[in-house]
Amino acid sequence: EIVLTQSPGTLSLSPGERATLSCRASQSVSSSYLAWYQQKPGQAPRLLIYGASSRTSGIPDRFSGSGSGTDFTLTISRLEPEDFAVYYCQQYGSSPQTFGQGTKLEI
């Protein structure tokens, strides 16, 4: 199965700053089938990005995804207070679908 490694484990930033989160796959993710989710404490994950770079309806444009092959990035251009959460990547190009271990974005 494809192992996804997210880095850093924890990212400490301030509102207004730019956040760059990395997701690296152990083998190429076919067709850029890579999604990003945001999870706040006590809540279910929320889909942000699919297909590596397509934003889900209702997601602010400060969130952007990029990458292909084995290296993917989630960028939050200007952090808002509500963006501090845990972010997971997921590959769905190969079975079984797998998730990264998460990056905690903290103030």
Next chain:
Amino acid sequence: QVQLQESGPGLVKPSQTLSLTCTVSGDSIRSGGYYWSWIRQHPGEGLEWIGYIYYSGGTYYNPSLRSRVTISVDTSKNQFSLKLRSVTAADTAVYYCARVPTGTTFLDYWGQGTLVTVSS
């Protein structure tokens, strides 16, 4: 607006069967176009895909759990269910149900999750 809601016992004894149901509102399972999925999250850890089902009954299971898992669907009640047999403490987790657009397997709508603890 699609909503999913998990229900079932919060405590299961070791070696018994964990049973959960997901009730879908705002969408019809029978309409097709989506798979209906179960995912779990161990306390303080990441996410693990359990499997999914189509309205017709076709299923996919994570190979790591396949021998113990059954997912079923009841289109008349707009529900789908999870059974996990022979549970141990390692199966303690928050269990989520979610919707998956066909042709892909990302999860676009999630339930709020339910904590299931395996303990005697």
